[in-house]
Each structure stands twice: as structure tokens, then as C-alpha cells.
Amino acid sequence: MDEILSVVADCILKAESILFIVGAGLSADSGLPTYRGVGGLFEGILTQEGVPIEEAISKNMLQTRPEVTWKYLWQIGAACHKAKFNRAHEVIAQIESWKPGTWVLTQNIDGFERAAGSKNLIQVHGQLSELFCVNCSYRTTAEELLAGYSKPMDLPPKCPACEGLIRPDIELFGEHHMSSSEETFKILDNAPIDIIFLIGTSRDYQYITKPLYKARRLNVPIVEINPAETVLSEIANYHILSTAADTLDKLWNICEKQLVS
Ligand SMILES: [Zn+2]
Missing domain, CATH: 3.40.50.1220 (TPP-binding domain)
Known part of the structure; x- marks a missing residue:
């Protein structure tokens, strides 16, 4: 060696x-339990919603049930926030x-x-701390809007400018x-x-x-x-x-x- x-x-x-x-x-x-990581916390498991995690954090789920996608994004975000x-x-x-x-x-x-x-x-x-609105040109950071994934709030987060859906600038499954x-x-x-x-x-x-x-x-x-x-x-x-x-x-x-x- x-x-x-x-x-x-x-x-x-x-x-x-x-x-x-x-x-x-x-x-x-x-x-850190890393998204898509080998041996990551989430890989291969079934969520409480009964769908695989890959489906929960997917483009389709964000469009149809954004609160589900956000629930798991939040867990990953909170883990990142606590780690260094x-x-x-x-x-x-x-x-x-x-x-x-x-x-x-x-x-x-x-x-x-x-x-x-x-x-x-x-x-x-992409990067989990970068956020944007799917409706308008609003961009912000998780630090700014979500207190770095540490502030309890209703999910999914809404755009302060147009009430549209906020999402992180990362590649979801299917994107x-x-x-x-x-x-x-x-x-x-x-x-x-x-x-x-x-x-x-x-x-x-x-x-x-x-x-x-x-x-x-x-x-x-x-x-x-x-x-x-x-x-x-x-x-x-x-x-x-x-x-x-x-x-x-x-x-x-x-x-x-x-x-x-
Ligand atoms: Zn907006």
C-alpha cells in the first residue's frame, strides 16, 4: 500500500x-446518507407510501404528488445540513x-x-441547496428559503413570488x-x-x-x-x-x- x-x-x-x-x-x-449512493440510506428501500424511493424522488412524483417527493428530499437535505x-x-x-x-x-x-x-x-x-420555482424565474437557496432544511414547514415549499412549486436544482430520477x-x-x-x-x-x-x-x-x-x-x-x-x-x-x-x- x-x-x-x-x-x-x-x-x-x-x-x-x-x-x-x-x-x-x-x-x-x-x-452522510448519499442520494444514489452505494449503501446509501435510501437505496432500494420501499417508502412509507409503498413506492420505491427512486419513484418517490422522481420527476413524475414531483409533478403528481410533490409533497411525497419533498418529504424525502427534506430528509436528505436535513442530513446534509447537519453534516460537514x-x-x-x-x-x-x-x-x-x-x-x-x-x-x-x-x-x-x-x-x-x-x-x-x-x-x-x-x-x-446538481446541488440540493439550490432552489428554483417551476413557474417563474425565482431562484434562491435552501439556506435562504428553508433555513437550510432545518425549519419545520408545510411541504412542498411555495414560491414567495407566485405561489408556484419550489424544487431543488438537482437531477431527479427520470430527468x-x-x-x-x-x-x-x-x-x-x-x-x-x-x-x-x-x-x-x-x-x-x-x-x-x-x-x-x-x-x-x-x-x-x-x-x-x-x-x-x-x-x-x-x-x-x-x-x-x-x-x-x-x-x-x-x-x-x-x-x-x-x-x-
Ligand atoms: Zn414562482
Whole structure:
């Protein structure tokens, strides 16, 4: 393990541009039940309404019974509100300050990457704290309108401007959120990435596999950090079977030592 860590740290030291592709596992160290996350609190369970959670948090349910969708969005929002970014988010943001060509492509909707300081960020599923009205152009934040998902209130929340339905700017099941990220995707497509980290995700969505296959063609190293093997493991050059916070902290320490010596 130590040997892999020093090889990977060496890649970081030499790299100018690093891409972090991150999923639920990144926030697992924050104790968060992550929407669509592997082992997330909600995945695969039947709700009190007798429908699978994927149906409760879907585009159709929001249109027909928004109070049901909101009940579960609220639970996730409240969990995010109580939790905080962890050492892994911090290290990624520190690396971006050190190497401005660093990018984060995240599946998570908790917004912890931005809170930790990441700026070159693609949130493919959106962010739970961003809210908008489905009727008018009203936009706000959960902090502003819902006291960060901590204030008890009637659900669904109503637009203060037009009484319309308020919803978070995230990808619900049955939707595609990514169009809003298309411009950023183009920038990322042309970015000269020197190393890719695949952290806490096990999904082979196209937006994940595309940069990975490109990296393989260009001999760009891919490092997977995950406590378990995933469907993406075979494409990675290095596997670190551990948690994100612990591994990134170790990598950061090795890099720091190299820099001062
Ligand atoms: Zn409105």
C-alpha cells in the first residue's frame, strides 16, 4: 500500500492538471446518507407510501404528488445540513489551489466540494441547496428559503413570488440535469489532464467512462480510491482499497514532505 501511495504521490507532484471523479464514497466519511449512493440510506428501500424511493424522488412524483417527493428530499437535505465536508474534500480543494488546472466532476448533491473550496466543479446531478420555482424565474437557496432544511414547514415549499412549486436544482430520477453543465464539460473535454482519480463511485455512466477511456488511450494514469472493487476497477492503473479521507490525507502528507525536502 505504501509503495502505491508514493507512486501516486509522485504522479500528483508531476501533474499540472488533475481530474477527480467523485461519488457517494467521498461524502461517506462525513457520515452522510448519499442520494444514489452505494449503501446509501435510501437505496432500494420501499417508502412509507409503498413506492420505491427512486419513484418517490422522481420527476413524475414531483409533478403528481410533490409533497411525497419533498418529504424525502427534506430528509436528505436535513442530513446534509447537519453534516460537514471532510478531509477528502479539503485535500481536493488544497490540490486545486496548488494546481489550478485541477477539476472535480461530482455525482454528489451535498455541495461539500464547493463548501471545502473547490472551484473548477461540475456537479452532474446538481446541488440540493439550490432552489428554483417551476413557474417563474425565482431562484434562491435552501439556506435562504428553508433555513437550510432545518425549519419545520408545510411541504412542498411555495414560491414567495407566485405561489408556484419550489424544487431543488438537482437531477431527479427520470430527468437529465447535465445540459446545464454542457459548457463546462466542453472545457473539461479539452483540458490536458495528467492524472485521474476515481473516488467513491461505482457507476459506469457515460460521463464517467468517457474521460476514463480517453485517459487510457493517452496513457494518463487512473487511480481508484474505494474500499471495495467496482465495475470501474479494471480500467484503473492503481487501486487503493481504502476510504477517501484517509487516503487523500496520506497522499497530501507525502506530497508536502517531498515539496519541503
Ligand atoms: Zn414562482
